[in-house]
Amino acid sequence: MNFMDQKTNLITLSDVAAAAGVGESTVSRVLRNHGSFSEKTRARVMAAVERLGYVPNRIAGALASTGTPLVAILVPSLSNIVFADLLSGVTRTLENHGRQAVFAVTDYDLDKEEALVAALLAWRPAAVMLVGMEHSEGTRRMLRAAGCRIIELLDIDGDALDIAVGFSHVAAGRETAARLADAGRRSIAYVGHDLKRDTRGAKRFSGFCAGLAEAGLTLADREVRDAPSSVGEGKAGLAALLERSPAIDAVYFSNDDMALGGYFYCLAKGIAVPDRLAIIGFNALEICRHTPQPIASVLTPRIEIGQRAAELFLSDAPSQVLDLGFSVVTGGTL
Structure with a gap:
């Protein structure tokens, strides 16, 4: 079977239920670890999941319940340690609260940022985090209409769309x-x-x-x-x-x-x-x-900026600009 054939035979919740000999609702309860089911039933369901290679559709499940766990993050580059530090602060905090981060790289290109924002918003993220406060007008329109939290990072020199965390x-x-x-x-x-x-x-x-x-x-x-x-x-x-x-x-x-x-x-x-x-x-x-x-x-407090941004999102904080400041390190070259 080639890859295209496999794509047309995606394993579903129904397949897992049939393999385990239980109803789809039971499989759902086991996978969410919520509701009543016996240890024997859990073992049968998880054995079927492993045997079939089933991956739960978290997006569909989230939209049907309390909302998507996804947080979209756009950074200019992944080759610069500055943005790696920022992402480290964000993701550690989000993961501790059951949230999942998805990343996109803009290459410092505002047109590319606009296209990526459109693509990520189609997944209905709970929040969009972007580096900087300069965006195309199209990006601004989409973010204002997105219905989710918008957090701008590493900068406070400008008009924040919702929350901004950084320094001047x-x-x-x-x-x-x-x-x-x-x-x-x-x-x-x-x-x-x-x-x-x-x-x-x-x-x-x-x-x-x-x-x-x-x-x-x-x-x-x-x-x-x-x-x-x-x-x-x-x-x-x-x-x-x-x-x-x-x-x-x-x-x-x-x-x-x-x-x-x-x-x-x-x-x-x-x-x-x-x-x-x-x-x-x-x-x-x-x-x-x-x-x-x-x-x-x-x-610059890059890791802290990521942490505080995630905390403000998780606490549903009001719109604000948070200045975490900077300090000059004199070193040996000044």
């Missing part, structure tokens, strides 16, 4: 500029990645420029790579920047991937850090805390 990227950028200015840096530059796609990175850059202005400084130069963030782009970005502006004394990188690349470039070229060049990133990734000189960064 604008404030993080501004605080980074203030720390560099307080450290006596006066020729400060920026190395970043695609700011059109990464809207939170763009907010940090905006706050950074505002923070420089508040300190009486202007941005000395910037190198924005037309590519996703990576260690390689950070290395290449700093090389291009220093070739063009060799007198700069500090660089703010859009995130720690980029900052790590810049740090490696300094090691390879014998550039003294931080005496000759200060480096600071964003996210305070573990790897950057274990370089020969721990890289200065902004610590």
